Amino acid sequence: MTSTYEELPRLMSLMTGDEKHSAAATSTLDVIWVLHDRVLSLGPGEDRDRFLLSKGHGPMAYYAVLAARGLVPEEWLTDWGSFESPLGLHPDRNLVPGVEISSGSLGHGLPLAVGTALGLRARGVDSRVVVLVGDAELDEGSNAEALALAAARGLDALTVVVVDNRSASFTTPGRIVARFVAEGWAYAVVDGHDHDALASALSARPGRPNVVVADVSGPVRPVAPAPSTHPEDAR
Amino acid sequence: MNPRQQFAATASALVREDPSVALVYAEISGQFLGEVERDHPDRVVNVGIREQLLVNVGAGMALAGLRPIVHTFSSFLVERAFEQVKLGFGHQGVGGVLVGVGGSFDVAAGGRTHQAPGDMALLDTLPGISLHAPSTSAEVDAALRAAIASDGLDYLRVVAQTNEVSYPHRPGRFHVVRRVPGAPVVLAVGPALDAVLAATADRPATVLYANTIRPFDPAGLRAVVDVPEVVLVEPWTAGTSAHAVAEALREVPHRLLALGVDRRHELRRYGRPEEHVAAHGLDAAGLRASIAGFLAAGSLRAIS
Numbered sequence: 001m002t003s004t005y006e007e008l009p010r011l012m013s014l015m016t017g018d019e020k021h022s023a024a025a026t027s028t029l030d031v032i033w034v035l036h037d038r039v040l041s042l043g044p045g046e047d048r049d050r051f052l053l054s055k056g057h058g059p060m061a062y063y064a065v066l067a068a069r070g071l072v073p074e075e076w077l078t079d080w081g082s083f084e085s086p087l088g089l090h091p092d093r094n095l096v097p098g099v100e101i102s103s104g105s106l107g108h109g110l111p112l113a114v115g116t117a118l119g120l121r122a123r124g125v126d127s128r129v130v131v132l133v134g135d136a137e138l139d140e141g142s143n144a145e146a147l148a149l150a151a152a153r154g155l156d157a158l159t160v161v162v163v164d165n166r167s168a169s170f171t172t173p174g175r176i177v178a179r180f181v182a183e184g185w186a187y188a189v190v191d192g193h194d195h196d197a198l199a200s201a202l203s204a205r206p207g208r209p210n211v212v213v214a215d216v217s218g219p220v221r222p223v224a225p226a227p228s229t230h231p232e233d234a235r
Numbered sequence: 236m237n238p239r240q241q242f243a244a245t246a247s248a249l250v251r252e253d254p255s256v257a258l259v260y261a262e263i264s265g266q267f268l269g270e271v272e273r274d275h276p277d278r279v280v281n282v283g284i285r286e287q288l289l290v291n292v293g294a295g296m297a298l299a300g301l302r303p304i305v306h307t308f309s310s311f312l313v314e315r316a317f318e319q320v321k322l323g324f325g326h327q328g329v330g331g332v333l334v335g336v337g338g339s340f341d342v343a344a345g346g347r348t349h350q351a352p353g354d355m356a357l358l359d360t361l362p363g364i365s366l367h368a369p370s371t372s373a374e375v376d377a378a379l380r381a382a383i384a385s386d387g388l389d390y391l392r393v394v395a396q397t398n399e400v401s402y403p404h405r406p407g408r409f410h411v412v413r414r415v416p417g418a419p420v421v422l423a424v425g426p427a428l429d430a431v432l433a434a435t436a437d438r439p440a441t442v443l444y445a446n447t448i449r450p451f452d453p454a455g456l457r458a459v460v461d462v463p464e465v466v467l468v469e470p471w472t473a474g475t476s477a478h479a480v481a482e483a484l485r486e487v488p489h490r491l492l493a494l495g496v497d498r499r500h501e502l503r504r505y506g507r508p509e510e511h512v513a514a515h516g517l518d519a520a521g522l523r524a525s526i527a528g529f530l531a532a533g534s535l536r537a538i539s
Contacts, residue, residue: 092326101298102322111319112294112298115291115293115294115299119299122257142288142291
């Protein structure tokens with residue numbers, strides 16, 4: 001990583017034009033940052049871990065992290081969404097370096113992740129596949145199809161992280177976890193702004209598909225002190 | 236071996252021959268695929284009755300570097316899961332080989348739910364897709380092997396209706412089955428060929444045959460249009476390739492009769508496949524009457 005967490009608000013302000021639109025106010029920022037900074041082994045190789053952003057809307061946090069990683073030039077951020085820009089309101093893997101899937105329409109990322117995990121296993125590649133979904137996105141029925149097969153095929157390389165900002169309609173308490181547990185997934189529920197808790201939960205490989213619910217519905221915290229960039233310190 | 240069994244046999248052989256080939260299906264045709272699934276459980280995956288997942292699992296495997304064959308009835312593969320085809324393959328920019336069975340008429344007694352006359356028109360909206368209508372078991376084998384050897388997005392429409400003669404697989408070049416200089420041209424697509432040949436046996440007509448309809452063959456069509464009358468016969472939604480004919484002949488004044496499955500009314504009948512073919516005017520008698528009426532209706536004149 002070429003930048004630190006403290007630089008993310010400035011990178012995001014290049015897109016929002018609003019310094020007060022603080023980093024922590026974006027529900028996915030902490031999860032994406034922790035995954036990239038402390039959990040996943042990323043790079044250009046075939047054996048890299050895969051991060052799939054299924055919830056493609058509101059991609060500022062993702063673009064900011066890609067800029068922090070040096071994959072996206074900072075100057076791309078200022079005119080994102082324009083005709084000339086590779087950065088759209090939904091990301092396109094064919095246009096943006098480091099982006100594993102083009103997303104925007106909800107309910108595609110988890111099924112694609114299941115296929116990716118199956119394909120990597122068939123090729124003998126032991127990479128992790130982590131897919132970020134929103135809590136409301138889980139209402140797309142395609143996810144129900146995918147999480148059943150993932151458990152049936154024992155896809156232990158697969159982790160779903162649900163960023164839960166309570167945006168789903170017609171919900172009931174505990175339903176997110178219950179859906180996964182019913183199919184035999186391992187699970188954890190953590191504070192979605194707590195970097196150490198996120199790093200610990202997202203680093204786990206419990207031997208079966210794993211869901212981490214990152215609860216971001218609580219009070220927004222001030223930007224945390226600089227976290228270590230050494231994975232060993234996260235454990 | 237009928238075309239569907241041929242598909243299963245060739246797909247199984249390809250999985251055995253090539254470690255980069257995967258086969259994903261959704262219960263349908265499982266009776267033909269058990270053996271290869273037992274031998275290659277990592278690359279042959281039955282996803283159950285989950286067609287949205289079927290397509291995106293295939294796309295995910297393509298993202299992981301495999302060449303997937305994705306298979307079920309055309310109605311569920313293309314129509315139910317169309318957005319998965321559009322985004323999982325098309326928009327991601329990865330390739331795969333979609334193989335649908337059933338087509339427009341195979342499951343005539345099953346009714347509308349199991350008939351997909353609109354599959355080709357839907358898929359035709361995806362930039363760069365190759366659309367194949369192999370119409371004998373030998374053509375199925377050749378088309379599937381060629382599609383696997385390429386790296387794009389291919390759709391094979393495998394149906395029970397067959398033609399008498401097999402033609403080589405050569406995308407982008409139509410076959411000239413009968414050449415009559417100075418006569419109207421009939422372009423027969425997929426298993427419509429035999430009925431076209433029977434319908435035109437007693438009248439001068441040049442007959443082209445396409446077992447791949449995308450890419451189209453504009454030069455091949457132009458080369459045989461001597462008089463300004465073209466008949467297009469497709470055993471799916473009528474007029475699906477009319478825009479391709481128009482594009483090929485944009486500098487040539489012409490009349491076009493586009494025959495196929497009626498797009499104005501739902502037939503709402505059961506029965507046998509040949510009864511459905513006849514109901515849509517795609518049997519030899521129906522084609523003969525339509526073509527005669529079209530040619531008798533007059534030739535092209537200047538509008539003044």
